[in-house]
Amino acid sequence: QxxxxxxxxxxxxxxxxxxxxxxxxxxxxxxxxxxxxxxxxxxxxxxxxxxxxxxxxxxxxxxxxxxxxxxxxxxxxxxxxxxxxxxxxxxxxxxxxxxxxxxxxxxxxxxxxxxLGGFVQWQRGERPDGRDSVAQQLQPETHWPELSVLVLVVSGEKKAVGSTAGMQTSVDTSPLLKYRAEVVVPERMTRMARCIRDRDFETFGQLTMQDSNQFHATCLDTFPPIFYLNDVSQRIIALAHRFNAHHGRTKVGQPLPHGPVVGTVPLSPCPCSQVAYTFDAGPNAVIFMLEDTVDEFVEVVRRSFPPASNGDQFLRGRPVGTAVLPEELVSAVVVDPAPGAIHYILHTKVWGGRGTDPSAPCCPLTHLLSPQPGPGxxxxxxxxxxxxxxxxxxxxxx
Amino acid sequence: QxxxxxxxxxxxxxxxxxxxxxxxxxxxxxxxxxxxxxxxxxxxxxxxxxxxxxxxxxxxxxxxxxxxxxxxxxxxxxxxxxxxxxxxxxxxxxxxxxxxxxxxxxxxxxxxxxxLGGFVQWQRGERPDGRDSVAQQLQPETHWPELSVLVLVVSGEKKAVGSTAGMQTSVDTSPLLKYRAEVVVPERMTRMARCIRDRDFETFGQLTMQDSNQFHATCLDTFPPIFYLNDVSQRIIALAHRFNAHHGRTKVGQPLPHGPVVGTVPLSPCPCSQVAYTFDAGPNAVIFMLEDTVDEFVEVVRRSFPPASNGDQFLRGRPVGTAVLPEELVSAVVVDPAPGAIHYILHTKVWGGRGTDPSAPCCPLTHLLSPQPGPGxxxxxxxxxxxxxxxxxxxxxx
The missing domain is CATH 3.30.230.10 (Ribosomal Protein S5; domain 2)
Structure with a gap:
């Protein structure tokens, strides 16, 4: 640790x-x-x-x-x-x-x-001096042990923008960031705390994805724009939605109508969050899921982004079991594989996120409200x- | 024509x-x-x-x-x-x-x-039946003859998302789109009309870029997210900002402090819009500039995205002159060339944009307020x- x-x-x-x-x-x-x-x-x-x-x-x-x-x-x-x-x-x-x-x-x-350990909420606070911008523990470390994290480390990542510099430019130039900070984040924060309390992965996942996307939207609304997501990040996002849509279909027993799309890949609306991505100030994906999904999703990632070399360092961190993928899952989810695009997968139980001040919420919600490493x-x-x-x-x- | x-x-x-x-x-x-x-x-x-x-x-x-x-x-x-x-x-x-x-x-x-021909404004209107959502001519076709357009057609583009389907999903799922439509667009529309009236390329350019970025930000805030910009689009955006920053430096006579960044490329704040990009529902760039910038910028594009084959079909549309680039421009602007990433350049005088209904402004402002092909x-x-x-x-x- x-x-x-x-x-x-x-x-x-x-x-x-x-x-x-x-x-x-x-x-x-x-x-x-x-x-x-x-x-x-x-x-x-x-x-x-x-x-x-x-x-x-x-x-x-x-x-x-x-x-x-x-x-x-x-x-x-x-x-x-x-x-x-x-x-x-x-x-x-x-x-x-x-x-x-x-x-x-x-x-x-x-x-x-x-x-604090466990699930921590970092409150924005009201005071200009920031004295009430503090963290509080929502749930102890032991509250939701099934929650698992995979970090997909994208190959060839270059040095990222310093988060503080980018954040200040966003605050100065993005009209959407202001709206996000004042209207969207407070409401989502409350819902997110409720999802964690209820161990409602479904809603937790959807909120996590939506909020990551909105954070990167405000980066793009910054002038000049900031891009943290690259083509590989976009592929990972599309993969997660296909995976969720497939499981949604499996569960409800019939195909969903084709809805919106990511890139060029048609997607179903997502009534079922099996996996939920969030992206920090860079192209690497942090993917939340429940423990019983890890083996299968790791195999899906391995098929979608075949390791470049012999792959013995492809899986790092906590052990992952083997999974045999059903043929209909492979054909629905693993499309257009990109060999070598993912450098390695880190399997862990916690994700601390980056330090970002919620008084300027230039970060995804999961960084303000996230499982913390260890007991504190x-x-x-x-x-x-x-x-x-x-x-x-x-x-x-x- | x-x-x-x-x-x-x-x-x-x-x-x-x-x-x-x-x-x-x-x-x-x-x-x-x-x-x-x-x-x-x-x-x-x-x-x-x-x-x-x-x-x-x-x-x-x-x-x-x-x-x-x-x-x-x-x-x-x-x-x-x-x-x-x-x-x-x-x-x-x-x-x-x-x-x-x-x-x-x-x-x-x-x-x-x-x-209508010339510079046309498409008004959103107030009535629910859309009867007052009409176009009006702001300026005739002859008003700003120096305004030129380059379309950079990105190689390997796949079929884009249908704009109507994507638009409806954005309206249904993006909180930022609502704010953009109600607050940001009306104010920008007024400013844009003023820029065109005054032939103020400086402000026209900055607004055009900011608004394109914000449109794509709302696509990313859609759930599931929609990505129209790819890595090549991001490279073009970075190139435009470097080009503008270089000319800003040249004009004010001293280097500007390094400010925000695009991808991994440090950029100066942009006090000088020599070129202005806008992106529709796809990765191809539409770049506005004044006539006297065309030759130089085309050469910059050619150096940054060297044609894949012999390049005899690389330049299409209106004729373009040759330009000899100053060495300091090349070293400041042409970094990390990507051979073959641009399929061809179309040089034109007008850009009609795509048809998009401003009552749901899922499009950049330049599509609502843009130079139209011909006299109508x-x-x-x-x-x-x-x-x-x-x-x-x-x-x-x-």
Whole structure:
């Protein structure tokens, strides 16, 4: 499991705040780190009232050591889990309890979501200072264990647009984004929370797909336009609709009338979401489905996008069983295969999405309301796992 | 020039309405034809009042012969110019004058636009029966002769989605389309009319591009989504923005800050529309520019999409001069060429767009407000060009 581990320590003898990231000391004066620190101290002060005799003085400097077991681009700043973990550790240090996602949000927008596990809703909030833009847990991690995720990694993906730059341009230039943010997203957010509560995959799937499409529509309405979906993404979308339509036909026992189309492929209206795609700021697809659909859909993907080489690295992550596809499914769903278009498939249970601020909802709904990796921040009682030694310095410094 | 020629005749001896399309007799009872006929007669009756002695009785049957000098898919019904021509001929037959675009609209939505030449605005109208959804001429054909059009025909295009089916699905499922129709289009229509009046290519171009993008955004917001743009369309869009940005830099004398991006290509904000793209229900690009830009941009397209074979059929339509590209333009604009991706370039002066009903604005603004081919319907006085002989039968029947 991907995770961040953080140890914080404070001592009257520390002469300055210090920060080690993955064993390398970096500048502890960075504004986001200091903002988190300041805010946790403020809450601690508020909690203690005038108890000036508190043994752990709030004026002491802190040492922080943080490690990720996954590659990071730019240290703490790029990592939602980094700030979530830091704030959890600081809160424990200063004995602050309660709602901390608003604090973590000062480090990284999406960190507020990582303060919680399970199904988390990130609320847009009303206040201009963003203080009420916080996350809340809707359902615990154990609520919907059948929900599975396949990430289809598209081959030859080039570097994507930075999401923050693109988002600001969208806000500045897209009339449709404004309407989406003010009218569409709030209503869909409520419906999505209800689907998750009821474990209603049908509606969850349809909302997920519609909302991903609308997010990319606002990217296209940006000027100059932003395209994250490419031809392979479009093929994946068409495949998902054909798969759903086929199962819809199977279930209702008769063919549905041909309706709208994706690209050049006629599709049936979709009364049946077996699989639901969502796309982030790039061409890779994230596909939700229930556990009992995984084996079959993976085989459909393998037939539609035959692996380029011998394919031994095509399936990654959690194990997938074999499936024998019925002939009528193959002929209805697997059309026009594109060898090598998918680099690999990652099978997982959770999808954290990217950190995007819902106050400018330039992201699909599933990023605001999505299954989070794991149970949320955990305390490690075992001192052997601490990253700072009794001297307040990293145990394994570089 | 592409055109439709229609002859109508009436006689007390005719026993039934008859219709010949391109020399082949077809059913004259088709509802759209009869609706046009009924409406022209109604106007004629209204005009004559109670003059029952009119020599040309309104109760006589009619014979109609119509020919296109271009291939048609489904006869009169598929052809805006066919209905426009029919209604013009009937109006002449019955001596009806004045505004006839509302009549033509009963034949084909976009026929109302073809009743006029030059720059035509197709108004959405307010009435539920569509009677006020008519076209009006904003400027004559001669108003802006410098305006030129290149159609970039994308290779390997498959059959597109029928625009009517897609439109209905969009109306039914896209929240963004509703907002576009009610809020965005009316305001843009007014601005567009002003740009044309002032021959302001700058603003005309920007509006054209933004509106094309927004149209395709609503297609993507349709469920299931509709994709008309493919990877080659996206490349053309990126190319147009790079070309405009380069000329923007040249004009203001210094580089602009890098702003938003298309795909993976950084773009400058576009203060300078040298060329403006619009896309219909398919991947082919229609590119507007002023005459003095044509030679240079054609050469840029040729370098960016090198012709697949010897390229002798690459340029079609009006003649194009040669251009020598400055080295800094090539290096800034021609990146990552895609040989064979463009099938051919059509150079023309006008672009009629597709027929789409503005009451459901599932089309780019340039289809509602666009330079029309030629001067509009013309009377052919030369009897040798008539399609029906003195006996009321086709001169050259099949």
């Amino acid at each position: 991907l995770r961040t581990t953080t140890t914080v320590a404070t001592c009257r003898d520390f002469t300055e705040d210090r920060l080690w990231l993955n064993g390398v000391e970096v500048d502890a004066g960075q504004p986001r780190l200091q903002a988190c620190l300041r805010e946790v101290r403020r809450l601690a002060r508020k909690r203690r009232g005038d108890d000036a005799a508190a043994p752990l003085s709030l004026s002491y400097k802190v040492h922080v050591a943080s490690e990720n077991n996954f590659p990071t681009a730019a240290g703490l700043a790029s990592s939602a889990s980094g700030y979530a973990c830091l704030v959890s550790a600081l809160a424990r240090l200063y004995s602050v309890e309660g709602e901390l996602s608003e604090v973590a949000r000062r480090g990284s927008g999406s960190a507020c979501r990582s303060m 921040p955990q305390l490690l009682d075992d001192p052997s796992q601490h990253l700072l030694g009794p001297d307040g310095l990293p145990c394994r410094s570089a | 592409l055109r439709t020629t229609t002859t109508v005749a009436t006689c007390r001896d005719f026993t039934e309405d008859r219709l010949w399309l391109n020399g082949v007799e077809v059913d004259a009872g088709q509802p759209r034809l009869q609706a046009c006929l009924r409406e022209v007669r109604r106007l004629a009756r209204k005009r004559r009042g109670d003059d029952a002695a009119a020599p040309l009785s309104l109760s006589y049957k009619v014979h109609v012969a119509s020919e296109n000098n271009f291939p048609t898919a489904a006869g009169l019904a598929s052809s805006a110019s066919g209905y426009a021509c029919l209604v013009s001929a009937l109006a002449r037959l019955y001596s009806v004058e004045g505004e006839l675009s509302e009549v033509a609209r009963r034949g084909s939505g976009s026929a109302c636009r073809s009743m 319907p013309q009377l052919l006085d030369d009897p040798s060009q008539h399609l029906l002989g003195p006996d009321g039968l086709p001169c050259r029947s099949a």
